[in-house]
Amino acid sequence: MSALTDNALWRGTARVMGRLGISGRTLVIAIPMLWLLAFFLVPFLVLGRISLAEAIIARPPYTPLWERGPDGTLHIIATLENYRFLLEDALYRNAYLSSIRIAVISTVFALLIGYPIAYYIARSPEPRRSVLLLLVILPFWTSFLLRVYAWMGFLRREGVINNTLMSLGIIDQPLVMMQTDFAVYIGIVYTYLPFMILPLYANLVKLDDALLEAAGDLGASPTVTFFTVTLPLSLPGIVAGSMLVFIPAIGEYVIPALLGGPDTLMIGRVLWDEFFSSRDWPVASAVAIVMLFLVVAPIMWLQSVQNRRELQ
């Protein structure tokens, strides 16, 4: 009865949509497209437009895109001055390079720590596997900010680590860990480790046991099997995990602000200062746009490599 009415309802809707030239498939694709358009592409265009303006003391603090002249003609005001300024000032170049360096090193450490964890979870029998996965996701139940503050408690001069080591007599002087790059690495690797583990796990859990047995059967020791079969087959998982760590790490603001020292130069902090301290929205926008391309470029490159490999 209810199935019948549902069916009639659906057929009626489909007929109306058909007359309008909308198929079910278009509808399904349209929702994410509209979402991306409204909340990604439009803000991006706004940002791009601000980056072409000049800073003024006004509200909003940048020049408008066009102006009507006294004779009624339309003048478009756009300048690449902000981008030229980024190129010239060593501060920005250093901030970008330093961000990339910190993001790359953090990604490598997250991979080195995350791979064995993901492998172990993927190889675990079923009830234990679910528990371990839950443990990986568990930190997300606590606020990210709280967890970074907790690390401050560990790394402080009179923090848990120094107190423990001193009381055990391993060190005489407290180690300086807070406000160093070291603390920033700890914070980033700790925070983004689950983003490395989950895609790796999703990849490794699909690995067919028969492939490992086949390699062993053909004379490969477990180590050789790992490097010739497991590792190459998990490459998509490594790429996905690395991207998920690298991209947020490169623009990270909170972790270097809380754990890093004055020397820890990251583009996220520069952006913040430009925006809120200098109130120079156009330069801040230019910084953001350049960063976006720095992040997008490696993804595009990896995609093209992967496409080429699939074509072969």
Place this chain on the structure above:
Amino acid sequence: MSDTALAADTKPWRDTTARPFISIRNITKRFGDFTAVNDISLDIYQGELFCLLGGSGCGKSTLLRMLAGFEVPTAGQILIDGQDMAGVPADKRPTNMMFQSYALFPHMSVEKNVAYGLLREGKSRAEAYARVAEMLKLVKLEALAKRKPHQLSGGQRQRVALARSLIKQPKLLLLDEPLGALDKKLREETQFELIRIQETLGVTFIVVTHDQDEAMTLATRIGVMNEGVITQVGEPRAIYEHPKSRFVADFIGSVNLFEGQVRDPGAPVVVETPELGTMKALAREGLSAGQQVWLALRPERVSLTRTEPAASDSVNTLPGVVEDVAYMGHMSHFRVRLANGRMLRVTLSNRLHDEDPISWDEAVFASWNASAMRVLTE
């Protein structure tokens, strides 16, 4: 050459003094409470193509995996060429395996898949790839060397898997349902291809299969497995003609089974059955009057005639009505309803052209020789 000399040469299992190449001694494998393989002992000889035949879950794959070294036996011993395999890991055994799923490395080309085993042995690339080229020629894949597995058809993948498992010239090749993923026509072609390769290389093959036709075609000997034990080992003809039990008779080919009691254990054996009345069957030893037995009758051993054949001491005859005919081309399957309502399966060969074939609802006489009826005690 005398028959015994020939038998010793090509059928070593008939020679009591021959040394077995593989000795499986009292092997048991338990997974928790479940006993997958229960105290199996089996000898297999050099150059054999031995088939382990059984339904799913009978333990045949577990036995194969213990030979390959992927499973550790709970108890018992496996000797390959006189060497105890206990504690020898899979990568150190003189065996190679062809997997049911083929387990081809998806990220490597055909050539690299086949070369994998040789490169692990430390062979130079030049030497390895020369051997790979030879092997690909043997399985007729030389044109596809650079392809990836996902670009191949099922039959081609099967041959890559075979080439990869043979490249190291193992003493023993283990094949897990090697033809299971192929369609019927390809399977028949590939069966003979497998036999050709096995005879060319002289490697000992152990094949696991659930397909009795495959086992009958391929095997020098068959081991029929059920619930973790081997119920009968023998040449295909012996298994088919002289099954030891109802399970084997029913599993290999199709069979009519009747329960009864021995009245006279002479020649022929006379058995009283509730369903067919008094039956005459092939004599065998160890029977006693009054013993509970089963009679097995292969459908193709029965003749159907419109007129009653002359009565004889060695022939069983029963009237019936044809209920069903399935014409298969080379043969026809009949279901004949006997006087008491019991169905009898009959298969007639269509070797001769018949202008007036027996058809539905015809009254017929089903007759068969006493020697066609086997007495089973278990």
